Amino acid sequence: MSEWYAEFENDLFLQLKDAKPRDLRFFRVEEYLRNVRRVDAFSSSCRECQSFRHEIEKHRDTVARAVNEPGRERRAFDRLQSGLSEHMKKEHGFYPPFYHTYLHAAGWSAALLALAVLLWWLFRAADIFVFLAPAFAIGVVTGQIVGGKKDRRVRDENKLL
Ligand SMILES: [Zn+2]
Numbered sequence: 001m002s003e004w005y006a007e008f009e010n011d012l013f014l015q016l017k018d019a020k021p022r023d024l025r026f027f028r029v030e031e032y033l034r035n036v037r038r039v040d041a042f043s044s045s046c047r048e049c050q051s052f053r054h055e056i057e058k059h060r061d062t063v064a065r066a067v068n069e070p071g072r073e074r075r076a077f078d079r080l081q082s083g084l085s086e087h088m089k090k091e092h093g094f095y096p097p098f099y100h101t102y103l104h105a106a107g108w109s110a111a112l113l114a115l116a117v118l119l120w121w122l123f124r125a126a127d128i129f130v131f132l133a134p135a136f137a138i139g140v141v142t143g144q145i146v147g148g149k150k151d152r153r154v155r156d157e158n159k160l161l
Contacts, residue, residue: 005040008060009033015064027067028081031161035084038092048087055080085161093154094161100150105143112139 012033016024024030036056042049059066059073059080066077088094116135120128154160 109139
């Protein structure tokens with residue numbers, strides 16, 4: 001852990017000592033800290049992390065206000081957080097829990113539903129639901145198997161956002 005991060009974390013805890021635990025959860029302050037720590041670790045090799053570090057530094061003193069009251073600071077904090085999460089996902093391979101399961105379940109279901117509609121149309125069957133229901137079920141199960149495997153790997157490699 002770098003000195004910069006240690007000091008940052010300390011500052012943030014002090015700043016947020018009166019904040020409600022519910023708000024801290026809602027605004028994903030722990031995830032923010034984890035991302036700040038990663039940005040710090042990657043900033044020697046990643047230019048974007050470097051600029052995120054500046055951004056984080058810029059918003060350093062307004063996190064409590066962002067958490068405690070709606071307004072400009074909150075919008076800026078939201079933007080910073082989603083930018084960070086997006087970057088960690090795309091460039092450094094960190095994912096939220098069950099990310100791949102949802103993604104694959106949605107993808108497989110959509111593909112199989114399209115196939116079901118095609119089959120229904122080809123065979124001119126009366127009841128479309130005879131095709132749709134199993135297609136959806138198979139899509140969800142396949143997504144859970146394929147995506148679940150990836151999510152397990154993310155967890156095993158300690159790469160949860
Ligand atoms: Zn980076």
